[in-house]
Amino acid sequence: MLVQNNIPLAPLTTLRLGGEARFFISIKTTEDLIHALEFCKKENLPYFILGGGSNTIFLDSGFPGVVFQIQIPGIRCLDATESHTIFQVGAGVIWDHFVEYTVKQGLAGIECLSGIPGSVGASPIQNIGAYGQEVKDIILKVECMTPTGEIISISKEDCKFRYRNSEFKSGIYNDCIVVSVTFQLSKLTPPCLRYPEVQKAWEKYKSEISASELPSSELRIFQMEAVRNLVIQLRKKKSMVLDELDPNTRSAGSFFTNPILSDGETERFLETAKMLGFDNPPVYPELPGYKKISAAWLIENSGIQKGSKYPGGVGISENHCLGLINIEGTTSALLQMAESVRKSVFEKFSIRLEMEPVIRP
Numbered sequence: 001m002l003v004q005n006n007i008p009l010a011p012l013t014t015l016r017l018g019g020e021a022r023f024f025i026s027i028k029t030t031e032d033l034i035h036a037l038e039f040c041k042k043e044n045l046p047y048f049i050l051g052g053g054s055n056t057i058f059l060d061s062g063f064p065g066v067v068f069q070i071q072i073p074g075i076r077c078l079d080a081t082e083s084h085t086i087f088q089v090g091a092g093v094i095w096d097h098f099v100e101y102t103v104k105q106g107l108a109g110i111e112c113l114s115g116i117p118g119s120v121g122a123s124p125i126q127n128i129g130a131y132g133q134e135v136k137d138i139i140l141k142v143e144c145m146t147p148t149g150e151i152i153s154i155s156k157e158d159c160k161f162r163y164r165n166s167e168f169k170s171g172i173y174n175d176c177i178v179v180s181v182t183f184q185l186s187k188l189t190p191p192c193l194r195y196p197e198v199q200k201a202w203e204k205y206k207s208e209i210s211a212s213e214l215p216s217s218e219l220r221i222f223q224m225e226a227v228r229n230l231v232i233q234l235r236k237k238k239s240m241v242l243d244e245l246d247p248n249t250r251s252a253g254s255f256f257t258n259p260i261l262s263d264g265e266t267e268r269f270l271e272t273a274k275m276l277g278f279d280n281p282p283v284y285p286e287l288p289g290y291k292k293i294s295a296a297w298l299i300e301n302s303g304i305q306k307g308s309k310y311p312g313g314v315g316i317s318e319n320h321c322l323g324l325i326n327i328e329g330t331t332s333a334l335l336q337m338a339e340s341v342r343k344s345v346f347e348k349f350s351i352r353l354e355m356e357p358v359i360r361p
Contacts, residue, residue, distance in 0.1 A: 001032050001036060001039075002025070005024075006021070007021045007024035009062060009063065013058065014052075014249070015250060015251060017058065017326050017334060018057070018062060019060050021062060021066070022045075022066070025039070025066060025067070025069070026071055027069065028072060028073070030072070030179055033068070033145055036068050037148075038149075043066075045064075045065040046065035047066045047067070048066075048068070048360050049070060050069045051092070051122040052095070052118035054118040054122075055122060055356065056252075056357060057334070057335075057358065057359045057360065059331050059359070063360055068177070070091045070178070071092035072092040072121075073090045073092055074088075074090040074093065074180075075088075075093060083188050084184050084186050085105070085184070085185055085187065086182065087185070088143075088180050089120045089182075090179070091120055095116055095117070095120055095128075096114060099113055099116075100228070103228045104221065104225070107187060108187075108189040108190065109137065109138040109185040110135065110183075111133075111228050112130055112132055112195065112227065113128060113129070113131075113135065114228040115231060115235040115241040116130060116253075117253065121178040121180075121181070123181060124142050124168060124178065124181055125166060126164050126166065126356070127161045128164075130231075130235075131195040132193075132194040136156070136161035138183045138185055139182070140184050141154060141155050141182045142178055142181050143178070143179050143182070144179060145176065147175050151179070152176070163257070164257045190223075198227070198231065202227070205226045237319060238320040239251070240253055240254075240320065247325065248323060248325055250326045251317060251324060251326070252356070252357040253356070254295070254356055255355060255356060255357065256299070256341075256354060256355060257353075257355075259292070259353065260290050260291070260292055261292075261293060263290070263291065266290075266291040268350075269350075269351065276348070278301060281294075281297055282294045293351065295322060295353055296321050296322050298345045299341060302341075302349065303344060304316060304341060304344055305321075306318050306319065309327070312333025312334075312336065312337075313326070313330065314326055314327060314330075315327055316337075324338055335359070338355065
């Protein structure tokens with residue numbers, strides 16, 4: 001196990017922000033992780049778990065303890081039947097590499113999560129989701145290491161997944177370190193087309209696919225890859241796919257989560273919106289008694305425009321108002337901009353947006 005000193009953190013995050021880590025350790029095995037935890041205990045140092053850096057904000061002052069970057073590899077097939085395939089995947093595997101791997105086998109369950117940056121280990125923590133799919137729907141269990149070095153297996157039910165949240169993010173397992181995730185993907189379920197944008201784009205493919213003379217097994221793979229490609233294209237239009245040539249991708253993806261309101265709160269929001277001249281703001285069903293409101297709609301209709309520049313070298317993406325981007329700025333400037341956006345939305349709609357990325361002091 002190699003312990004490095006004073007490692008810049010900005011290159012390890014998609015925002016390209018943050019100071020240095022006092023110590024840095026690459027974790028490639030569970031043994032590495034045990035030794036790293038022992039090092040922290042011996043030196044009495046705090047530690048932080050870093051994956052792909054797509055959902056993390058480090059302060060300009062850096063991190064005063066030890067950053068563990070989880071790079072545990074491996075995609076292992078545990079079971080395959082006529083209806084499904086089960087994989088155990090190392091926490092350090094790049095998420096989109098795993099998605100591509102499954103799609104090329106004609107497996108359904110995460111095709112609409114294509115193009116999302118980050119690692120497999122981060123996927124259950126915030127229950128990643130997009131375009132009508134959530135990772136919770138294919139997770140069977142999550143293998144973690146406790147701060148004492150014990151490996152535990154947590155069932156899907158005990159993860160208590162909810163919208164962009166889980167027991168790993170804000171519950172009893174928030175001090176556990178994900179080392180692998182077990183997924184079950186379907187060989188029979190058709191590609192997910194429930195999201196309106198995906199449905200619309202899919203129409204352009206239908207005639208080509210229906211006219212194809214491919215065998216049924218190859219046709220399914222063709223369909224799955226078509227859905228993956230159109231999802232990636234949709235994300236690219238919003239600068240939500242990492243691209244070094246696109247400055248709008250220097251972000252943490254969607255910076256705010258969609259607010260979840262009770263039915264009573266939703267009624268008050270609709271009354272406020274109508275009073276302001278908005279007749280049909282988007283409202284989506286969530287859990288019984290709750291509705292989901294579009295954070296993007298709230299931001300755009302609070303007077304904030306795409307492409308807006310803020311003091312300190314930060315701004316709003318030109319292609320999606322949920323993308324708060326680093327131009328040539330600092331973490332301090334980014335967080336000040338985020339608070340300004342939250343204030344604008346609250347003053348107009350009395351709804352306080354919640355940040356999706358994690359801030360590490």
